[in-house]
Amino acid sequence: MLMNTRFARFDIAAAILLFSGCLIVYIRTLAPGLLNGDSAEFQTIAYTLGIAHPSGYPIYVLIGKIFTLLPIGEVAYRVNLLSAVAAAIAAALTYLIIRQFESDVAPAVFGALMLALVPRFWKFATIAEVYTLSAAVLASIFFCVLKWNETKNAVWIALAGMLGGVSLGIHLSVALTAPAIVIYIFISAAAEREPRYKAVTRHALLGAAAGLVIFLLAFLYIDHRNAPAGYYNSVILPSLSTWDMTPADFDSPTERLAYLFFPPQFSGSLFALPIHNVSARLKDFVSEHRLLSLLAFIGFVFSIASKDIAKRKKSLFLILVWLSSAAFAFTYDVFDYYAFYYPIFLSMGIFAGLGVHGAAKSISAWMKNPRLIPHTSWLLCGALLVLFAKDFHSAWQDKLPTGLDEWDRYGYQSPGAYKFKSEKIIEPLEDNAIVFTNWSKLYGLYYAAIVVHGKTGMDFHQTYPQEDAYRIADSLIDYIEANIDSRPVYFTMYPTPLADRYNITPAGADLFRIHRK
DSSP states (O other): OTTSHHHHHHHHHHHHHHHHHHHHHHHHTOOOSOOOHHHHHHHHHHHHTOOOSTTOOHHHHHHHHHHHTSSSSOHHHHHHHHHHHHHHHHHHHHHHHHHTTTOOHHHHHHHHHHHHHOHHHHHHTTSSOSHHHHHHHHHHHHHHHHHHHHHOOHHHHHHHHHHHHHGGGTOGGGGGGHHHHHHHHHHHHTTSOHHHHHHHHHHHHHHHHHHHHHHHHHHHHHHHHOOTTSHIIIIIGGGGGGGTOOGGGGSSHHHHHHHHHSOGGGTTTTTOSOHHHHHHHHHHHHHHTHHHHHHHHHHHHHHHTOSOHHHHHHHHHHHHHHHHHHHHHTTOOSTTGGGGGHHHHHHHHHHHHHHHHHHHHHHHHHTTOGGGHHHHHHHHHHHHHHHHTTTHHHHHHHTOOTTOOGGGHHHHHSTTHHHHHHHHHHTTSOTTOEEEEOHHHHHHHHIIIIIITOOTTOEEEESOSSTTSOOOOHHHHHHHHHHTTTSOEEESSOOGGGTTTEEEEEEETTEEEEEEO
């Protein structure tokens, strides 16, 4: 349908309207300022251009830097805004993807809104995080691959490959969909003549190579800058002995890149969840997203049963993406596993739109009046959207996205609270102080010191980077020993493991200073 110029113009206009509408909703419910944990890290390193926690996210950091230059609000707000813009792009692209299945307009709009308003997706659209930008890139790859299949123009495959390579600097879960994409390209190109098939393969590889080069250049640039607030300096270097490493094991870009992609603290987590836990996680997902799961299943059934071979291939592509994403998200043994659901939400939003389209066609066929399909589609979509978005009005009124946990609300309902707390901690500190703290506070302190007050001489470090082993690393003690005579050293929690080695005295709110005995 997009090949027709009239439809193309209409769909572009509709996608822009969807983007604008979703962006308005996300900005209305956007976190107003500094957050904590990972979000505070991204808000800080986007400004300072530092490497983030594994896998580094250099492309995200560079895009975040662009957003920090916007003359809107404070720096933290601007980085939150990046997530909102990316989420709105993902929703608009979802509409275009569903239209490429030759769906009516209403189901395509519905599928896009289903993705946009999924509570967890909506939440990540309002905070500084990599997930919605990853969703936008993944949706762009879907769109390019399907557009290639429609036009047979290998430039689309090259663009998809480039986005895939670039995605390594945004989030690795995008790369997990690569096998599904390769299978789809192979199946779709199998009927082509041999020279054509080789051209497609060549364009895909060239695009992927270009994307990989972009990713590596971004990594090397940020790695070379070696910002003090980066993950290297704040977490890894002082505690290298935690992972039986020495500075010699971390002194080249190659070694640092390897650490980011194969971090020892997460080495046993991938595909590590016992099968009964996987089953429980899957049941919880379906229970939490009943309507989305039901409509996505209906859409898959209608699509895979279609007489249109091309549509069946596209459906196979999406279900392979869902399976590869689910295999990762449902077996990754980390506490915030739900953050990796965004590729699942994307494919399910597309299938949900197709499910409504199939249902409308079936109802119209039962009534023996094909002309009713558009009207039936709009009625179904309207009714289902009211059911799905029943909490929308209160979310709009409260300026809070749905899907927030109770502890999440603090950052929205108390604007500036995290920044104020961080400023209170750094206020009495000397300009060259060293402070050890936990992950939750770490980047709030860096943000207050560097971004707000321009104090670049302070250093902040995570005390226990291996959070399941509360032991102060020998290399961290060596770091303290090398600095304690020339710089004041503080902890934001009482450092019990050091009580026998140093004198520990209160130094203010949530602060303890250590001295030689």
